[in-house]
Amino acid sequence: MPKRQILSIALSFLAAGFLLAQAPAPGDGRPYGKAKGKMPPPEAGLLPGGLFDGGPNAERRFATVLGLTAEQQNKVHTALEERKVMLQGQTAKGPDLRDQLAAAVRSGDEARIDQVTEELSRLQQLQNSVQAKTIAKVYGALTADQKARFDPSLDRQLGIRRRPAKGTLAPGAVQ
Numbered sequence: 001m002p003k004r005q006i007l008s009i010a011l012s013f014l015a016a017g018f019l020l021a022q023a024p025a026p027g028d029g030r031p032y033g034k035a036k037g038k039m040p041p042p043e044a045g046l047l048p049g050g051l052f053d054g055g056p057n058a059e060r061r062f063a064t065v066l067g068l069t070a071e072q073q074n075k076v077h078t079a080l081e082e083r084k085v086m087l088q089g090q091t092a093k094g095p096d097l098r099d100q101l102a103a104a105v106r107s108g109d110e111a112r113i114d115q116v117t118e119e120l121s122r123l124q125q126l127q128n129s130v131q132a133k134t135i136a137k138v139y140g141a142l143t144a145d146q147k148a149r150f151d152p153s154l155d156r157q158l159g160i161r162r163r164p165a166k167g168t169l170a171p172g173a174v175q
Contacts, residue, residue: 066146079137086130093123
């Protein structure tokens, strides 16, 4: 077969592959936040991703899932903008400090290791403090029902892992 025919057939198969390719079905089993446009029902008590993950639609997702009023949305937006201002320039310091720490480790400079780890600790403390204050402002703007639905996400944001009481099964566990 001439090369031209083989090339034509190959391109035809390639084009057919593109035409037949489909997006994953809505029930593809991926968790919330992974499938594009998929959000949990409000009663699920979950927020996909996180309000504080910096995603472009985090505020909209938060407002939709918790059913925020316009006034609540304004408070959330203000709290997030204040967070950005307070952390401005701080987030860029982390990678630089970690590079300095790596250089100090490679050179065996223990005094520099102590100095850089102290700077990293102060940066982490500032970021944790600003994050917690922002969460407190957002949480304060919610109703009791919204707080109850937000609590699992709050725990996740604060790094709290809840374990089931002894003798009970975790949600979704099989006996």
